[in-house]
Amino acid sequence: MRIIKKINNNVAECVDAKGNHLIAFGNGIGFPKTPYELEDLSKINMTFYKLDKYFELLLTEVPEDIFNISMEIVREANKELKGTLNTTLVFNLADHINFSIQRLQKNKKTPLNYSYEIAKMHPEETELAKKSIKLIEEKKNISLPEGEITSLTMHFVNSRLEYKETQEEILIKELINKITELIELEFGIIIDKTEFHYNRFCNHLVYFLKRLQNEKSITSKNGSLLDHLKKQHSEVFLVTNQVKELVYQYFNKYVEDDELVYLIIHINRLYENNV
Incomplete structure (x- = not known):
């Protein structure tokens, strides 16, 4: 396997024997000067072909x-x-x-x-x-x-969870689009759909909506955190409440306060990166 680009000391962009590009994880594989031939493939722990750009960006953002x-x-x-x-x-x-x-x-x-x-x-x-x-x-x-x-x-x-393109998945995609349109309308912004933070936001929504559909939402007692976010991000809180109502229209399920906390955080991050 040919290592062609260092991402960090343990992650690198590679080309396999068939000429396919991939991202590989392995102890110290990014340390030598690139490009070079990696002879000992036992050093490779994980490989990812056709990695989504969202995850590629995570490799540069997360320590x-x-x-x-x-x-x-x-x-x-x-x-x-x-x-x-x-x-x-x-x-x-x-x-x-x-x-x-x-x-x-x-x-x-x-x-x-x-x-x-x-x-x-x-x-x-x-x-x-x-x-x-x-x-x-x-x-x-x-x-x-x-x-x-x-x-x-x-x-x-x-x-x-095994991924299957079901009617539920189609409905989730439709709802995410509606939520995105709502946020753009209320904040008067145009969200860059190729941008890193939007991909992170969509990723959170998918997992959140799956939990909601399977009645496995996180429930605890985060009232103090929610109160704190209401005061600190009052405008975002109002938009998040509209998202909550939209979710109820689609799935006939209420969003618990703990899930609301995460939504506020993600929507605020999305807003701040698109104003």
Whole structure:
């Protein structure tokens, strides 16, 4: 395998024996001067062909050590969880871990709460999430709120879902388009659909709407965080409430406050990057 471009010390753009381009993860593969021939293919841990641009951008935005932690967690998940995991789990986890650490550094008084309901429904994923949190804390020398266990649990649950283009999936895509149009109209902006933050926003919506359809929304007691966001981002909160009503029109399901918190954060990030 030919290594043609370093992304970081452990990730590189490569060309295989058939001339196909791919992204490879492996210990130290990006360290030597490129281009070069990698003779020992046992160094490769993961490969991704035709990787979405959203995930390629994550490789440059998320710190290398966070991706290393995510890879370690995914390797453990593949051992402990039965069934096939989504190949993009390493990216989704890295993005979430990075965001969680940033949130902790900026506002230590607004932790997310642990959901006993989720823990009861998904005991295997919850145990893995607990181990993962311990690993993150040891590697980064931080103390994460207990609610992060619930967040990671849902990442593992979502990753085990087999993707099928069902009527539900079609409806979700339609709703995401409607939500995007609503945000553009209310804020008077035009969202760049190829932009990184929009792809992240859509990715969050897909997982959120799947949880809602399967009645597995995250529920805890994050009233203080919601109150904080209402005051800090009052205009975004009003738009998020309209999104909440739109979701109810499509799925006849209410959005819980904890899910509303995440929506406010993502919509605000999308707004700030398109004004």
